[in-house]
Amino acid sequence: MFDDSLKKDCVSCQKNCCVKCFPESEAVIFQSLSTDELEYLMQCKQHIIFNPGETIIKQKTSTTHFVCLKQGMAKMVAESSRGKNIILKILPGHSLITAGGVVSDDIRHFTVTAITRVECCFIDSERLHKLLERNSKFAYELLKYNNSQNIQMLESLVGLTQKYMPGRVADTLLYLKNKIYQTNPFECNLNKQELAEMSGMTKESFIRSLKELELSGIVRHNRREIEILNEEDLVMISKNG
Amino acid sequence: MFDDSLKKDCVSCQKNCCVKCFPESEAVIFQSLSTDELEYLMQCKQHIIFNPGETIIKQKTSTTHFVCLKQGMAKMVAESSRGKNIILKILPGHSLITAGGVVSDDIRHFTVTAITRVECCFIDSERLHKLLERNSKFAYELLKYNNSQNIQMLESLVGLTQKYMPGRVADTLLYLKNKIYQTNPFECNLNKQELAEMSGMTKESFIRSLKELELSGIVRHNRREIEILNEEDLVMISKNG
DNA sequence: GGCCCTGAAATTGATATATATCAATCAGCC
DNA sequence: GGCTGATTGATATATATCAATTTCAGGGCC
Numbered sequence: 395m396f397d398d399s400l401k402k403d404c405v406s407c408q409k410n411c412c413v414k415c416f417p418e419s420e421a422v423i424f425q426s427l428s429t430d431e432l433e434y435l436m437q438c439k440q441h442i443i444f445n446p447g448e449t450i451i452k453q454k455t456s457t458t459h460f461v462c463l464k465q466g467m468a469k470m471v472a473e474s475s476r477g478k479n480i481i482l483k484i485l486p487g488h489s490l491i492t493a494g495g496v497v498s499d500d501i502r503h504f505t506v507t508a509i510t511r512v513e514c515c516f517i518d519s520e521r522l523h524k525l526l527e528r529n530s531k532f533a534y535e536l537l538k539y540n541n542s543q544n545i546q547m548l549e550s551l552v553g554l555t556q557k558y559m560p561g562r563v564a565d566t567l568l569y570l571k572n573k574i575y576q577t578n579p580f581e582c583n584l585n586k587q588e589l590a591e592m593s594g595m596t597k598e599s600f601i602r603s604l605k606e607l608e609l610s611g612i613v614r615h616n617r618r619e620i621e622i623l624n625e626e627d628l629v630m631i632s633k634n635g
Numbered sequence: 636m637f638d639d640s641l642k643k644d645c646v647s648c649q650k651n652c653c654v655k656c657f658p659e660s661e662a663v664i665f666q667s668l669s670t671d672e673l674e675y676l677m678q679c680k681q682h683i684i685f686n687p688g689e690t691i692i693k694q695k696t697s698t699t700h701f702v703c704l705k706q707g708m709a710k711m712v713a714e715s716s717r718g719k720n721i722i723l724k725i726l727p728g729h730s731l732i733t734a735g736g737v738v739s740d741d742i743r744h745f746t747v748t749a750i751t752r753v754e755c756c757f758i759d760s761e762r763l764h765k766l767l768e769r770n771s772k773f774a775y776e777l778l779k780y781n782n783s784q785n786i787q788m789l790e791s792l793v794g795l796t797q798k799y800m801p802g803r804v805a806d807t808l809l810y811l812k813n814k815i816y817q818t819n820p821f822e823c824n825l826n827k828q829e830l831a832e833m834s835g836m837t838k839e840s841f842i843r844s845l846k847e848l849e850l851s852g853i854v855r856h857n858r859r860e861i862e863i864l865n866e867e868d869l870v871m872i873s874k875n876g
Numbered sequence: 877g878g879c880c881c882t883g884a885a886a887t888t889g890a891t892a893t894a895t896a897t898c899a900a901t902c903a904g905c906c
Numbered sequence: 907g908g909c910t911g912a913t914t915g916a917t918a919t920a921t922a923t924c925a926a927t928t929t930c931a932g933g934g935c936c
Binding site for chain 3: 799839840843858
């Protein structure tokens with residue numbers, strides 16, 4: 395019966411689903427769970443599909459579940475008290491969303507919105523807590539995972555507050571190429587507004603800054619395709635602010 | 636012999652030192668350790684005094700130790716590739732510095748500098764890791780502790796990037812009054828340069844912004860004494876950016 | 877299939893504003 | 907009494923804002 399519901403919810407991964415959902419680096423988190431423990435977690439999971447633009451989790455709601463992104467791409471957005479948003483990071487498939495309140499104050503501190511069609515699992519956070527309290531290896535791995543995300547956030551904070559626009563645009567472009575798409579001319583499924591929100595500026599400013607880079611022969615772009623022609627110089631611009 | 640060295644290093648707390656060093660909310664982290672485990676941690680600790688202005692830990696060095704602040708006040712500073720700094724937070728006594736690389740990539744991602752005379756313990760991070768891997772309650776508590784710090788960082792990020800100067804100055808003042816000094820006219824042992832670095836602006840801009848608030852009758856300040864006269868309005872300014 | 881229409885997104889331009897920078901003056905203190 | 911930090915002022919610069927224009931994909935229609 396348990397197996398049946400699993401089959402129904404999640405066709406591609408009957409056994410040890412969540413382990414297999416993740417590539418090596420992140421799977422280690424789930425690998426620290428015993429088969430029993432993993433089943434305990436999976437038992438209550440809800441497999442849900444979101445269409446582009448749909449809100450997966452919403453800032454300020456309570457963290458009844460944590461989310462595993464299996465397929466697709468989403469953006470993590472902090473909404474400020476005034477209307478403006480900041481895109482904190484892009485979540486590719488195989489992302490685990492446990493930071494920002496899930497293991498702390500039970501309130502979500504950011505919104506996650508689907509960029510492409512997203513396939514994900516919602517898993518009861520109560521069960522996560524129970525396992526964390528019991529399984530030290532699991533807690534330890536999650537601690538490492540969250541801490542490394544914080545370091546990235548710290549770096550964003552410094553970049554966004556200390557760099558001028560060209561530096562911030564460079565950071566965004568390098569991040570997309572190296573961390574997200576991992577090919578060089580990359581077909582970017584973010585619009586200019588979103589790229590601007592990643593860079594902490596208005597879309598007009600982003601466009602102008604990008605054009606500067608284009609005139610210097612450092613990047614090239616056509617609609618949503620972006621190519622980095624001179625990465626060395628771009629890194630230089632990122633460094634020098 | 637072990638006891639002797641402890642006595643020598645840390646006069647005020649022979650037994651269960653680290654538990655007693657922390658107030659309730661944070662002690663829970665160490666309380667999850669057994670007496671044996673705690674002794675294992677303490678055995679190798681180095682009790683060190685820093686004078687104002689001295690660097691306690693330095694960005695980009697490796698995280699051989701984690702630090703417990705027992706007494707005094709320090710600032711956590713992110714140094715950007717260009718000269719400018721950002722003060723991420725003020726560390727009052729009873730702070731635990733395990734974030735930012737200690738349980739992740741073994742590199743420090745910020746500098747900590749003493750503001751007043753600081754009394755602290757340096758503890759071998761190897762031992763921390765060993766205990767984290769073994770004691771799930773401990774790992775769980777540290778996870779919660781670190782996650783709540785990240786939430787604060789996320790909020791700083793949003794505030795610093797989305798708010799205008801008056802809002803950022805308001806945030807800094809409210810933070811100091813409510814989180815750090817916890818009295819109303821408070822004697823602030825940070826200079827204007829440092830207050831500006833907390834608010835993500837130059838000292839001149841900070842001074843001008845503070846003066847605006849003073850002219851509106853919202854705050855009052857004289858040298859290093861600062862008083863918030865109308866907190867409600869100040870909160871409003873913080874909210875509206 | 878080719879064509880025009882339409883609307884959203886992208887881009888450009890002109891201007892306003894927030895903030896930094898630089899230089900000068902001021903205040904308090906060892 | 908000179909030195910450091912605080913403050914003020916004049917100016918430059920980065921960035922946002924607002925408005926106008928362009929581009930282009932999609933959809934209906936012949």
